[in-house]
Amino acid sequence: MRSFDARSHTYLGYVLWVEGAIGAEEREFLVAVGPGAHGRLGFRAGDRLSGVGEWVANPLEEIAELYKVSGLKMEARGEEAKQGGPPFHTLAPPLPVYRERGHRRLKEERYEEKCRTCMWGCRMPVEMIVDHWNPSKMKHRAETFCYGPLSCPSYNAGSRRRVPGRKGATWTEDDWVDEDATSHRGRDE
Ligand code: SF4
Incomplete structure (x- = not known):
């Protein structure tokens, strides 16, 4: 949030950059996930995931296209960095x-x-x-x-x-x- 020379932050969660598919459409997209999901699954580069997300309500206020993901599942772990x-x-x-x-x-x-x-x-x-x-x-x-x-x-x-x-x-x-x-x-x- 910026107001001229002032700024403040709200840390809501993480954004996953995905090379994958939304339904039948294969492309890159961004998915927002909460700190609880990251604490549970510990996302890292190279992981393979599946889940069901919702389109964000206001694209102006979000970086991700999808959020509120349910059934998030780790299909395969990425290589340990x-x-x-x-x-x-x-x-x-x-x-x-x-x-x-x-x-x-x-x-x-x-x-x-x-x-x-x-x-x-x-x-x-x-x-x-x-x-x-x-x-x-x-x-x-x-x-x-x-x-x-x-x-x-x-x-x-x-x-x-x-x-x-x-x-x-x-x-x-x-x-x-x-x-x-x-x-x-x-x-x-
Ligand atoms: S690669 Fe370096 S410059 Fe880029 S985000 Fe990471 S720490 Fe920052």
Whole structure:
């Protein structure tokens, strides 16, 4: 959630990037799952799963196409990840770990090229309150982030992000915001 120079986070769950089939249609798609499902099944890159999901109610507010999955079943485990990276493929940690680590912005193209399978990379739906006197006036977009080690050689911040505000004003998020969010971590943490 962004409101000009302020931002806040709601960590609802994980998004699985699937190469598979929805009914008879074979393609890539994204599925949102809750922390309970991840705690139970421990998803990792390469797993084979099945389940029945619902189409998301408002695609503007979601990254995934499907959510509220029932009957989620592990059909086959992916290969155990070797230590090391990037990209990092060990088990994604609990959501409070992500919140505690904080993130840096990640260039969209870099996310697509190198970070899509990394446990520290994510694309988030972002809601923006354009006019705080009229909070119903919202804009939506997606942004990519990295929660990984500050020393990761794959990291590329990309351009500073601009946030729209009242009467055509724009706020540019400077580098210090990311530095502040991750300053409690050492370079290799
Ligand atoms: S830049 Fe971040 S998301 Fe990308 S591989 Fe490195 S740690 Fe993972």
